[in-house]
Amino acid sequence: MNTIKLRTFTLAVLAAASAPALAQSQTVSMPVPDEASIPKGPMGDAVKRGKALLTDTRKQLPSNVGNGLNCTSCHLNAGTTAYASPWVGLAGAFPEYRSRSGKVISLQERINDCFQRSMNGKPLAFDSSDMNAIMAYMKWLSTGVPTGTNVAGRGFEKIDMSLKPDPVHGKSVYTAQCASCHGAEGQGTKNPQGGYIFPPVWGKDSFNVGAGMARLYTAAAFVKHNMPLGRGGSLSAQDAVDVAAYFTQQPRPDYAARVNDWPRLCENAPFA
CATH class of the missing domain: 1.10.760.10 (Cytochrome c-like domain)
Known part of the structure; x- marks a missing residue:
């Protein structure tokens, strides 16, 4: 990283660190709904289909998965484990700004990011039944989480980045x-x-x-x-x-x- 880019990066970090507290999302506990609460009918069918796609991704979506993984290889316990990048609460967290993309993205874009990177595959069509089923499952998982809040345990646990790797x-x-x-x-x-x-x-x-x-x-x-x-x-x-x-x-x-x-x-x- 040259001097100009290093300075730009440093300023960006300092700006983020000094942002007003009001700009930060409130954090709430991570509720995981009981599967008995999945509704009957088409919406409930979509929720169940979404869970199946995320837990058996390689088999269910062979045209979109280019490796041997399922989404739950990293998002443990069907996306309900704290600090294993859970999906609980995501339905109300997006759209949000992602520094890796350098722009505000939708939840569909974030899902496709994983298909293209973690799954080494191809994105789903935004209006496909498969994408809608995945969205339905994440919406159901987000039951009880207020829009615009983060759940405790979202993403991964913080780790000391000053530690030198061996x-x-x-x-x-x-x-x-x-x-x-x-x-x-x-x-x-x-x-x-x-x-x-x-x-x-x-x-x-x-x-x-x-x-x-x-x-x-x-x-x-x-x-x-x-x-x-x-x-x-x-x-x-x-x-x-x-x-x-x-x-x-x-x-x-x-x-x-x-x-x-x-x-x-x-x-x-x-x-x-």
């Missing part, structure tokens, strides 16, 4: 803590139907280089709170950063459009 140590952490599920070569663990019990974390069937999970501290934040599965929080922040440094550096599909990311800040992601 990918050599990260490989040791991966071997000891991750390889039994995700494979010694990051290839994941397949099920008899040809999908994955545990998703691949690098290679052709994993997310591409444009995905949020391909960025060091984003991946580390996810790992720290959620991994190993069932023992989230058992790794230190340093271990999480180190293991993320190891697996994010492994080969994965390219994403040519990544060159257009963060147009208002700098040529590449503002944070690793």
